[in-house]
Amino acid sequence: MLFNHNKWMNYAILLAKRSKGITGKNPPVGCVIVKNDILLSSGRTSSSGRPHAEENAINSVKDKNNLSGSTMYVTLEPCAHKNLTGMSCAKLIAKSGISEIFISCIDPDPRTAGKGITILEKNKIKVYQNYLQGDCLDIYDGFFSRILNKKPFISMKIACSLDGKIALNNNQSKWITNDLSRNYSHFIRSQNDAIMTTSSTIIADNPEMNCRLAGLQNRSPTKVILDRYLKVTHDFKIYNSLPNTDILTYSFLEIAKNFHKNKKIKNIKIEKGLSNEKYFNTIFNDLAFRGINNLLIEAGSKINTILLSLGLIDKLLIFRSGKIIGNDGLPMIDNLNIHSMYSVKNYKLSYLRTFDDDVLEIRKFNK
Amino acid sequence: MLFNHNKWMNYAILLAKRSKGITGKNPPVGCVIVKNDILLSSGRTSSSGRPHAEENAINSVKDKNNLSGSTMYVTLEPCAHKNLTGMSCAKLIAKSGISEIFISCIDPDPRTAGKGITILEKNKIKVYQNYLQGDCLDIYDGFFSRILNKKPFISMKIACSLDGKIALNNNQSKWITNDLSRNYSHFIRSQNDAIMTTSSTIIADNPEMNCRLAGLQNRSPTKVILDRYLKVTHDFKIYNSLPNTDILTYSFLEIAKNFHKNKKIKNIKIEKGLSNEKYFNTIFNDLAFRGINNLLIEAGSKINTILLSLGLIDKLLIFRSGKIIGNDGLPMIDNLNIHSMYSVKNYKLSYLRTFDDDVLEIRKFNK
Numbered sequence: 001m002l003f004n005h006n007k008w009m010n011y012a013i014l015l016a017k018r019s020k021g022i023t024g025k026n027p028p029v030g031c032v033i034v035k036n037d038i039l040l041s042s043g044r045t046s047s048s049g050r051p052h053a054e055e056n057a058i059n060s061v062k063d064k065n066n067l068s069g070s071t072m073y074v075t076l077e078p079c080a081h082k083n084l085t086g087m088s089c090a091k092l093i094a095k096s097g098i099s100e101i102f103i104s105c106i107d108p109d110p111r112t113a114g115k116g117i118t119i120l121e122k123n124k125i126k127v128y129q130n131y132l133q134g135d136c137l138d139i140y141d142g143f144f145s146r147i148l149n150k151k152p153f154i155s156m157k158i159a160c161s162l163d164g165k166i167a168l169n170n171n172q173s174k175w176i177t178n179d180l181s182r183n184y185s186h187f188i189r190s191q192n193d194a195i196m197t198t199s200s201t202i203i204a205d206n207p208e209m210n211c212r213l214a215g216l217q218n219r220s221p222t223k224v225i226l227d228r229y230l231k232v233t234h235d236f237k238i239y240n241s242l243p244n245t246d247i248l249t250y251s252f253l254e255i256a257k258n259f260h261k262n263k264k265i266k267n268i269k270i271e272k273g274l275s276n277e278k279y280f281n282t283i284f285n286d287l288a289f290r291g292i293n294n295l296l297i298e299a300g301s302k303i304n305t306i307l308l309s310l311g312l313i314d315k316l317l318i319f320r321s322g323k324i325i326g327n328d329g330l331p332m333i334d335n336l337n338i339h340s341m342y343s344v345k346n347y348k349l350s351y352l353r354t355f356d357d358d359v360l361e362i363r364k365f366n367k
Numbered sequence: 368m369l370f371n372h373n374k375w376m377n378y379a380i381l382l383a384k385r386s387k388g389i390t391g392k393n394p395p396v397g398c399v400i401v402k403n404d405i406l407l408s409s410g411r412t413s414s415s416g417r418p419h420a421e422e423n424a425i426n427s428v429k430d431k432n433n434l435s436g437s438t439m440y441v442t443l444e445p446c447a448h449k450n451l452t453g454m455s456c457a458k459l460i461a462k463s464g465i466s467e468i469f470i471s472c473i474d475p476d477p478r479t480a481g482k483g484i485t486i487l488e489k490n491k492i493k494v495y496q497n498y499l500q501g502d503c504l505d506i507y508d509g510f511f512s513r514i515l516n517k518k519p520f521i522s523m524k525i526a527c528s529l530d531g532k533i534a535l536n537n538n539q540s541k542w543i544t545n546d547l548s549r550n551y552s553h554f555i556r557s558q559n560d561a562i563m564t565t566s567s568t569i570i571a572d573n574p575e576m577n578c579r580l581a582g583l584q585n586r587s588p589t590k591v592i593l594d595r596y597l598k599v600t601h602d603f604k605i606y607n608s609l610p611n612t613d614i615l616t617y618s619f620l621e622i623a624k625n626f627h628k629n630k631k632i633k634n635i636k637i638e639k640g641l642s643n644e645k646y647f648n649t650i651f652n653d654l655a656f657r658g659i660n661n662l663l664i665e666a667g668s669k670i671n672t673i674l675l676s677l678g679l680i681d682k683l684l685i686f687r688s689g690k691i692i693g694n695d696g697l698p699m700i701d702n703l704n705i706h707s708m709y710s711v712k713n714y715k716l717s718y719l720r721t722f723d724d725d726v727l728e729i730r731k732f733n734k
Contacts, residue, residue, distance in 0.1 A: 161711075162531075162683070162685070162714060162728075162730070163531040163698065163699050163700045164529075164530040164531030164532075164699075165531075168705055168706065168707075168708065168711075169704075169705075169706070170706055172706075172707070172708055174708065175708070176708075301694075305693075308691060316529070318529070321713075322713050322714035322715055322716060322730050322733070323708075323711045323712070323713050323714075324675060324700055324703070324711065324712050324713075324714070325703065325705060325711060326672070326700055326701065326702050326703025326704065326705055327668075327698035327700060327701050327702050327703075328702040328703065328704060328705075329703075329705075331530065331694035332530050332531075333530045333691055333693055333694060334693065334694050335693050335694050335695040336691070336692065336693025336694075336695065337536075337693065337695060338535055338536075338692060338693055338695075338696075339535065339536075339537055339539075340535075340539070341535065341539055341541065341542070341543075341690075344528075344535075344690045344691065344692060345690070345691050346688075346689050346690050346691075346724075347529060347689035347690075347691070348689055348724055349689060349721060349724045349725075349726065352719070352721060352726060354716060354719060357713075357715055357716045358716075359716065359719060359726075359728060361529075361726060363529070363689050366689070
């Protein structure tokens with residue numbers, strides 16, 4: 001009998017992608033259980049992270065005897081640490097009757113990191129590792145970055161003209177890209193755990209920074225505001241847009257606990273006088289500590305330029321239209337003072353698509 | 368019987384495309400003759416323009432009796448004016464025995480412009496007009512522009528960084544795009560009748576401005592140099608690169624006929640003190656008069672900016688890499704001093720492809 005391992009793992013990958021941006025600090029995982037090449041059940045990481053995908057998949061098999069001799073396909077190594085019911089996913093699988101398992105990525109979390117596989121193998125389950133790993137890694141950019149680098153995976157969204165400008169010289173930017181692009185950028189927001197902007201962008205544009213796509217509103221990310229002197233008053237839209245997500249402000253000021261009346265708003269004090277590098281790394285480490293895997297930045301060219309020259313941008317999402325604004329417009333990236341082609345940063349193309357006349361280019365930093 | 372009209376016309380379109388850039392002032396035409404849905408013969412416009420595609424196709428049928436009751440597919444209306452042997456293509460077809468003809472585009476040349484079809488119909492040939500015209504029009508951008516607007520169809524090639532820069536602030540531009548992109552830009556040269564640059568670009572970069580793709584060298588376009596004070600001496604590569612194509616210089620100076628020793632070099636004197644608009648229109652009208660259908664511009668941001676703001680660029684070919692140069696680099700388009708999004712020029716996407724990590728975007732002016 002010919003088994004469709006590819007098909008089933010791809011199904012698990014699709015399930016994982018569906019959970020992206022809503023699993024809190026937990027990675028989004030997809031899991032499929034198959035017997036004699038027929039689907040028994042499937043599961044994905046629950047909103048907020050628990051129960052895990054494997055537990056969901058096992059629990060949705062009514063007659064547990066059916067699990068005997070079945071095959072599990074899962075996008076990430078099953079955890080070796082205890083879940084809410086006191087058992088790790090690896091143990092749950094071990095005692096389920098499942099006889100073999102295809103795993104795409106190995107979990108870098110030190111509580112698991114190979115220990116899940118050890119438990120499975122000790123229990124005589126046949127384990128296939130790194131299966132279709134290349135198709136799956138993108139999903140875990142954020143989780144891996146948080147665990148291994150202690151910072152979120154940082155994406156920067158830019159909407160620009162054909163000549164790379166984000167506004168006219170009088171700051172006008174409505175609209176350089178079309179409504180299809182702008183809609184898709186809301187989808188991108190929904191796929192990130194947090195969205196970061198600055199007080200200057202808020203004061204200039206008064207953005208809502210939520211996901212306003214019908215049906216995906218509750219996937220709006222946590223808002224992060226770099227507001228060194230707490231200039232953004234609470235009447236700006238970002239403080240009032242729905243849904244009522246967490247808001248983090250980073251400032252030089254310590255504020256009374258009741259300054260932010262809404263409990264979901266929290267201010268984190270940052271030491272004054274840090275270098276740009278230290279300032280941003282402090283913030284990114286703090287965000288990782290708070291469980292943010294994927295951070296989207298939507299701000300102006302000043303912060304874009306600083307982060308880019310520090311090599312802190314992992315991914316660029318560039319929406320580009322066919323409009324030509326001219327060099328007196330506002331640049332997507334400011335002066336970098338580069339004198340040799342060898343010092344130029346390079347971003348590798350990872351995705352390209354059109355929205356009517358606009359082009360979306362997604363590129364990853366080529367370290 | 369089911370006839371594959373689509374297939375045969377598409378074959379004719381492919382033949383026409385093969386001739387692009389080598390048919391002189393004549394439009395590149397593809398022609399296919401089919402009987403009982405079986406190919407009898409095919410032809411395309413000869414290099415330098417004569418004989419026409421229809422004549423070539425008819426001549427390559429050995430037994431002329433076979434033509435009786437056959438169908439011709441041709442990308443452009445057969446001409447109504449005499450060819451070298453004293454007969455128009457329309458008449459040649461009329462007396463050939465061909466009984467029906469599918470024509471994609473109507474010839475705007477006043478010597479034909481519908482007269483070809485009249486001749487065919489008078490001779491009882493069934494004519495289908497505008498067949499797959501949408502798939503064919505791109506081929507005749509240049510020819511239509513020369514005939515109807517008295518100027519070539521003008522394409523501008525730009526190789527730039529992700530942020531729209533064509534060089535570092537020290538003029539270094541080797542290499543922003545990769546070798547696949549640069550190879551393809553030679554192919555683009557081969558598809559144009561002439562390539563235009565300026566004395567400043569030549570003095571800065573010393574380009575050859577030919578097509579150096581193996582096998583396509585003889586498709587190198589005529590060179591056009593905007594050299595107002597004849598600053599480009601004959602030791603620059605552009606005067607010495609092979610093959611030995613025509614070179615036109617446009618300058619304010621009148622020169623002795625033997626100044627350019629090579630007969631293929633010709634200087635055209637332009638009146639001094641013209642506005643940019645008049646200056647360029649004079650040159651473009653002259654190029655159209657000389658039979659240039661498709662003109663490619665490869666120059667610096669100064670001339671790019673002038674032509675763009677005059678609305679004279681019909682097509683943009685932008686090769687873009689993933690490198691980020693910063694706003695102190697040289698811009699693809701200089702200041703335009705635009706204060707309202709309504710005044711911004713818009714180019715519609717017509718083609719998008721990748722060359723490894725580079726992206727080629729082809730856009731047409733949305734008048």
